[in-house]
Amino acid sequence: MSNTKVLPLLEPDEVVAPCCPPLTERPMSAEEAETAAKMFKALGDPVRLRLFSAIASHEGGEACVCDISDVGVSQPTVSHHLKKLKEAGLLTSERRGTWVYYRVEPSVLAAMGALLTTAATAA
Amino acid sequence: MSNTKVLPLLEPDEVVAPCCPPLTERPMSAEEAETAAKMFKALGDPVRLRLFSAIASHEGGEACVCDISDVGVSQPTVSHHLKKLKEAGLLTSERRGTWVYYRVEPSVLAAMGALLTTAATAA
DNA sequence: GGAATAGTTCGACGTATGTCAACATAGATG
DNA sequence: CATCTATGTTGACATACGTCGAACTATTCC
Numbered sequence A, B: 001m002s003n004t005k006v007l008p009l010l011e012p013d014e015v016v017a018p019c020c021p022p023l024t025e026r027p028m029s030a031e032e033a034e035t036a037a038k039m040f041k042a043l044g045d046p047v048r049l050r051l052f053s054a055i056a057s058h059e060g061g062e063a064c065v066c067d068i069s070d071v072g073v074s075q076p077t078v079s080h081h082l083k084k085l086k087e088a089g090l091l092t093s094e095r096r097g098t099w100v101y102y103r104v105e106p107s108v109l110a111a112m113g114a115l116l117t118t119a120a121t122a123a
Numbered sequence C: 001g002g003a004a005t006a007g008t009t010c011g012a013c014g015t016a017t018g019t020c021a022a023c024a025t026a027g028a029t030g
Numbered sequence D: 001c002a003t004c005t006a007t008g009t010t011g012a013c014a015t016a017c018g019t020c021g022a023a024c025t026a027t028t029c030c
Helices: A030-042 A046-056 A075-087 A106-121 B030-042 B046-056 B075-087 B106-121
Strands: A062-064 A091-096 A099-104 B062-064 B091-096 B099-104
Touching (some): A030 A075, A030 B030, A046 A062, A046 A099, A046 B030, B030 B075, B046 B062, B046 B075, B075 B091
Antiparallel strands (some): A062 A099, B091 B099
């Protein structure tokens, strides 16, 4: 797997289920809300948001933990948050030698953005 | 959308700080993350997301509480969540006679959307 | 093998959160 | 004023969450 690529391009194996219809289209069902809320929740913590932003803004949309753990909390806490982001489907991780690299999952991000953008543009 | 006013004009009490640079541009500062996280957090609950979606998808982007309180939790809980969304700056409320109407705050929503969309599109 | 470095997992702690039932308030109506 | 309907507020409770230090795992290098 080539890792030098950048965010925008969605490869087949990165396809993510269309989590949710645009916010303004119709009231979300309980299931849709459950799914979408998980992603929003994952970004609903300042530390996680900083970690995510640090990774997303890093070269090639990926970064080693050592490059981003300067967010004011202990290292175990950083690890904990990265795990949460991973569980939410926003990040993937890969060990390369001594270091572990985290990458953003572009498709999910795009889905969330579309969800909000459509909501704001419509109406 | 037949509102008295539309997106662009921000009134003094509605002014929303340019909460955040695009996620991919550079690592967010602690303050930026703090601000942005609040909004994500507000949408990070399934019930709140459903309420918000119900309002956003309603005629003119506004709805009376009675129209949207069918989300499976008690009435006080609905009220509590609407308050949270309001505190997060995502909704505004107005009493008209017997009923209270909630409306979406388009500018904030647009900001959040841009933040994510840019992140997914940029690189 | 042993030591050093990079991350994760575990256990504990205080705080925040979602929920409800009960009570309170606002406006309409008799 | 009494009352009914529509919402908001309060107090209590169980659970979830963020955080840390200590212990554990993985990889490299001597």
